[in-house]
Amino acid sequence: MIRGLSALLLLAVVAFASEVPAGKVSLSSFRAIAILDEGRIKPLDTFARGKLLQFSARETFAGKPAIQWLARVFFDPESAADDKIFRVENPQVTEALGVPAEASLRYSLKQLEPSFPALQELYRRIAPLPDKERDPVQKGVARLYVNVNQYLELQTAFLFAAPSPTLVISEPSVRARLGLPSHQTACSWLELRDLAPNLMTELERSDVSTEVMLAAQGMRQMAGNGAALSLPVLPVKTKEGLRWESPWPLLSAGISETNLLFSIHRLSRLRAAWISSDDAAFQREADGLRQEASSVCKSAGVTPPLKLEVAYNLISPFANARILYIAAFLLLMVSWLFIGPRARRLVTVAWGVILLALLLHACGIAARMAITGRPPVTNLYETFLFVAAVIVAVSLLVERTLGNRLGLLVGAISGTGFLFLAGRFATEGDTLRVLVAVLDSNFWLSTHVLAVTIGYAGVVLSGILGHVWMVQAIRGRAAAAAQTAKLVYGTQAFGLLFTFTGTILGGVWADQSWGRFWGWDPKENGALLIVIWSAMIFHARLVGWVRETGFAAASMAGILVVCFAWFGVNFLGVGLHAYGFSDGARAALYAYGSLQTLLILFGAWFAHARLAQSRGPE
Amino acid sequence: MDRLATLRARACRLPVIRWFLDLRLQILALLLLFLLTLWGTLYQVEHGLWASQQRFFYSWFFVSGGFFPFPGAKLVLAYLFVSLLLVTVLRLSYRAQKTGLILIHWGLLVLLAGGGITHFQAVESFLSLKEGERSNLTSDYRNWEISVWTERAQATNGLPEKRAVEAIDTDRLLGGKAVVFPDAALTLIPRRLFQNAMPNIEAPPSGPQSASGFTGLSAAAQQTDPAQDLPGGEFTVLAAGATNQILLWAGEASPLHLGEKTIQLRRKRHPLPASLALKRFTKEEHPGTAVARRYESRVQLSEPRLSREVLIRMNEPLRFADYTVYQSSYSEEEGVPVSVFAVVKNGGRIVPYLASVLLFLGMLIHFGIMLVGRIRRREAR
Amino acid sequence: MRSRLLALLLPTLLLALSCSREPEGVRRYIEETGALPRGPGARAGAPLVQFTPPAAWERLGGSGMRLEAFRAPGAVEVALARLPGDGGGFEANLRRWFGQLGVAPGNLEVQQFIESLSNETTWGGWPLMLLDLSAFTREGAPTMLIAYAQGPNFVLTLKASASASALRGIQADFNALARSLRPGN
Structure with a gap:
């Protein structure tokens, strides 16, 4: 089964x-x-x-x-x-x-x-x-x-190739003189353009037909309308590199390059093949267009990995990884219903599924890097992908050392959750889009973003484990809770280490790029808030202000701090990257913030009481 | 060795030092810093970065809600710095085992000290050059000066023309207090001064004279960021035995000529120990868009002893002496590109890097030692 | 006791540090005069062109090429427009305005008119020409006041058209507004 x-x-x-x-x-x-x-x-x-x-x-x-x-x-x-x-x-x-x-x-x-x-x-x-x-x-x-x-x-975009009601020539004799096939009366712009000399001769005749005059007028009008229509699919090699031309503007400006005209005819034949459902012809024309474009690109030293991107789109690694994470989660849930070898086998399958998901997930990130030629994290969408991958990977490490299904569970849940959030952000448009000059690849930029993002993952994982601790505490599982508390501590330290490193590297980048190490800018402040919060918890633990409960609760609150650092810039609408926060997302974030606060306060109080009860008076 | 230890222990008991060594107070300071950072970030939404920096981060104290005094980040950071210093000197145990921790502590100290050094002595300014132009001065973003010089005949020897300028910062001016420019033999007495001014085009034409022809100045509301203010004022000028009533305003492009004396209210100039000439500015865009992919400036840097050509581009600034010149922006004038550089003079520029090295080294050693310890324990088991 | 003294001393020291910058006097430096003074570059959202409208004029707002429109006393509408580059050239624009007024003066007459114009600069340092076209129109017919300023890569035109008598009433304010044109940053 x-x-x-x-x-x-x-x-x-x-x-x-x-x-x-x-x-x-x-x-x-x-x-x-x-x-x-x-x-x-x-x-x-x-x-x-x-x-x-x-x-x-x-x-x-x-x-x-x-x-x-x-x-x-x-x-x-x-x-x-x-x-x-x-x-x-x-x-x-x-x-x-x-x-x-x-x-x-x-x-x-x-x-x-x-x-x-x-x-x-x-x-x-x-x-x-x-x-x-x-x-x-x-x-x-x-x-x-x-x-x-x-x-x-x-x-x-393709109207130049479509028979148009304004370009009708029905008289058989005229059609014959022009060299048009006899079976259809409406002509396409391109068709008449190719017969321009014949059309001129026809217009010069003393008995020129009204249809021809109207068609000539229609052509001029269509060319005027089309002059600005952009569909840049035709690359041209120039001294400065590649220039991308669109069929309509080329046609209306009076094109002379034969290879471009050839490609435009290909586009026209492509359309015809689609209309007549001629699969072989359609493939031939599409392949021809691709090859022509790619050879021009290659001659200009540009080789965009289009096939890879198409495969990336088709496989949709993140959507499918999400499905696998959900499946792993369900398997784990089911595994708790059984005991003995059956449960163990279910857990093994869950391991396999989650590993497969992580592999798909990682391949997706690698594919993005190959397509853009950039480091893995350059925009908000990518932070979700990356944080999810780091959390899942660390959770699996935890699972390997503890082997009590906790790591698998946390990994499956966070993989699902973060990929779901990523999916919401993908609606902003092309997630592989180009970057402004200052954000273009740079060693310090990539390292600091990666370090901070890994730091986010650590602190968030610590917070998630805080939730797990709370559930265990409320259920009165003191021993299990104590073990989880250690994990909360360890992952928090991991998070602090990376956020701090990232913050320092960010300072180096800022100094390299704008001439100051630190400027109290929202993004810098966000990372600093995480560092301070985390440092504060560790020190509070030293003086005994927080113990197991307090540390777990503070780690849970750490998720809120990460949220502020992560989305604060976008959320508040300050700084350069203030795109992409719809009112709905804003409301959702507020709701989450309030619920999380309530959960921390009441949950911690309740958990603390239950723990004290189950451990009994010492 | 023992004497040092007793000395350290005794110092720890001193009351003031005890405040700084108190971990609980330190945590409270961290909490304050947390709140300030959060508050200062939220404040930027309404008031912008500059106002937030001044109020929360570059102040010892600020008043909130018109009444409640609140410590600024500068004070909190100063406390944390002193605390950390005392902890490092008095408390930290200097054993080989703790090398990592010791380095981390010193790294943090150097980092905070570097922040302080930068804060107290770094000067930020800008320089915008059109292709073919050269300059040995940068302009301040927010401070203004009144400069006076004497017009001389054009230099003809092909070298860049130079003039000796005397200048006073506008924030040093006091109404009624005369300022003497000794070289130009000119005395300037401020009559009325405005932080932000606007010419009054309806003033009677008989009023004081200005470079652009208006005869009255009136106060305008101050902007939240003073970088957007245009100060101005009314002055009495005594030069060559004549007395003139004049208006100076930061919004004017050309200076006021009084005989052969020239006077102008302009952005405070910072002299560079070299001059920069923009030879060529190039910009590359992502195809089919107006999004700049990269832009760069080819600049001739003429230092007293050496003249060399340098390339300044995004993320690749020019560094010489204490100066760093960054490619910051660009524009266009009459079809000729204008390159804008941000210029930072910071003697302590290297300090944060030193701190980073100490910190990374410290963390590496600390976690290395921890890892080795753990492996040994596991093997022992 | 000593500790309390110290506690008092420390903040005082800090305070003293923060305001210990002595006011200095006149500075001297050498300036190489190879560059024009400019601002730190256009800030996002800052207007391209600034001006100071007369107090009695009502601002009507603007969009696109039409930077601003005003209603001057006597219900005279005044528009400030910005054209890219050289705006097609001064003479071409002048011909256009003549066309709008329905007059067609001869070449010689136009040349003389252009030579008679005084050359000024605006506050922003842009060359400015102030034109009163009433000499070309009939008494009582609508005429125009034009200000033509050449910016770094654009031309600004300020235009008021009404009867000559109405325009005479606003001419001083009109010229003052034209002179106040300056860069937005």
Whole structure:
């Protein structure tokens, strides 16, 4: 039975990782096409996920991967316009726009279309306001406006290749003279562009048809509209390095480079293959585009690991590691129901599952490092991943020495919890995004961030073990509690050591980068608070102000101090990195802070009383 | 040896020293520091970094809520420093076993001392140079001076033109108290002084003269960060037998000419023992964005004996004498890049590094000894 | 006893340390005059351009290229705009304003007008030209006051259009406002 379960779990991982071709063509080559977005060369797969996440706060649409949605937006905008993808959280925004509210909070382009004038007008009034001065409704309007505009850009990116109702030439004789195939009447912009000399001849005729004149006018209009549409998928090597061109601006400016024109025709054929569900042709064109782009990149000395990034996206190591952590947790829970060899076997499986999870987790972090070429922790999202990994690893070490399932339990719980939090923060956009100059790789920067982050992990682990101690104490397990108390102490010391080291290294970095070792800046203060708090507990223990109970309670409170240091900057909105705290997260953090405080106060009091009772008068 | 021990023991019993050696008081000091750090961080949300530093961290005392005095971080840190010093000197046992701990204690002491040294003597200023420009002076962020010099004919020998400047800091000025600039033979008597001033464009044209043509100054509300204040004042100038009423204001770009004497209220200048010339500024952006990937300045550093070319970029500052020159920002003027450097003069710059080395060494030895001890005990078992 | 004395002495010493900086007198230094004075660089959120509006003028706010609009006494609207680079050049702008007034003076007349303009600088040290276009318009027809300042990489224009008599009433304030233009940091 147990073997069956673990096989099932492995299967789940494989199922998550493997790509099931949905729709009529396989998108495996298409998703690896390179695009320049937000200063970074990324595969279309990441681009699609990023856009969908930005529009609808989800990475999938209707249960299908984002890349499928993007392909529809590119190649079949008409049907994609019905997809409910624009998430509008604030009902006052839809009210102001006169759009009937949806329970799912998501709206399709078609639903929003009648309100475009209203949206435009509202945004015009909001635009001059700096973001900080906007109220939630204004923020919602601005966000929707930006999203709709970006969507429209995506939707029109491939229109040069689509037969257009404004470019209709139906008269068979004219079609024949122009060299158009006889079966369709609507032409695409690109098609007519390729026949430009014939079109000119046609326009010079004394009996020029109205259709031709209208088509010529339509072409000029479309070129004007397309001039600013950006879809930078075509790299060009220049003296300064790579420049990324978009099809529409190239076409409307009158392109001369044959290789670029060739790539644009490939894009057009790609679209045609998708429409006609011709899988072989689709693969051929997508692969061709990828190879052309990668050879240009290589000649400029750039080799973005696109395949690796696609694999990283598909495997989603952190989401799957989270599932494994949950599974390990459940196995442990079940193991407590049994005794003897059965329980032992369950624990062994739990060990295996959690090790597998940690391996996946670590591979994910390594993949991120390989993709960005940066140290493992450079933004808030990555701190969660890293702290989770450190806590799980230390917990496993604890388990190895004690072997009482406590380390496994704490590891499984914290792995799940922190990866869950990381998932919440991934909705901020591309988590692999480029960095401003001062945060770019530097020895002191990376070492101090790593040391402080490991320090966070130590202090948080100590706090979690404080919770465990409290449960044991309340249950009257004095001996077990005493053993846990030692762990609380040890992990706290570990945390203090690393936070302190990181703080000093941070000073060195600050001196190297801005010329002062210490400046009482929020991030520095945060780390200092942890150091002082931790030092205070150890000294208070020396003079006997705190003993077992006090130390555990203070360690639990240490989690709150870490929270302040960790999110304080983002939370308070001071400093450069004040992005990414929604009002919901703020409320959640407040709620957590209050609950944790109450828990510490009452729990400690209760635990203390129970311990005194169970140990009896000495 | 014994005499030293008795001396140490006797010193420990002295009442004042006992306060500093009291662990409970030290923990309270740590608690105070914790509260101050937390409070000072929260305070920054409303009032900014500078105001928070002044109030909580660079003060001995401050008054909270208009009434309650509260010790500042400077006082708490001074107490902790003295405590740590006394503990290290009087209490710590100097045995080989404790080498790690001893180093950690000394490391902490040096770290705190380094903070003190930096706090009391470091000077921060900035220098912004357009490509092709050179300067031997940096400008202060918050302090202003009144500078006086005599205009001379242009130098023609190709060397950078130099002038001898006399200056007085504006915070030394007192209303009515005459300041004599001996070289320029000019006397300046402040009439009215403003911490932050704004020209009054509706003042009668017959008022005192200014470089930009306004004839009145009025007080403006002071900003929370004085770096944003533009001080000014009304002065009487006695020079070459003539008496002039003048207005000086920090917001003016050009100086006021009184005959061949020139006078200006400007950012306090700090002379460098060298001059810096910006040869080329380059900036690289992440493709397709306005996010700077890196920027750097090629600078000619001319010290009295040696002139050399140096590259200053983010995280790679130029260091010479007690000075460190950092690439801090950039802008553009008429299409020509302007590079902004932060310049820090700090004689104690090396101290925190020394402290870091002591601390790391100490921790390494301490935990090494602990580990060896543990392994031995395990083997014994 | 001795300890109490010490306890008193210590804070006094600390206090003395903190205010022991003697006021010094006039400093002397040598200045190489190879660089223009500048601020420490634009701070985020600081306005690009600052000015001092006359007290009687109402500020209407601005956005984008239009930095600020004012309502001067006599319901005259005045707008301050910022154009990138050289703003298309002074003469081109002048032609544009003539076009807005519906007049088309000859080249010679325009050249003479340009030469007659006085060259001033604003508080920020930017070259400033103050233009009164009433000489080109008919009596009673709307006319314009223009201030044209050339900043480091932009041009500022301050423009008021109304009847000549209304503009005469605000001209002194208008010129003072134009002279007060300066960098935002």
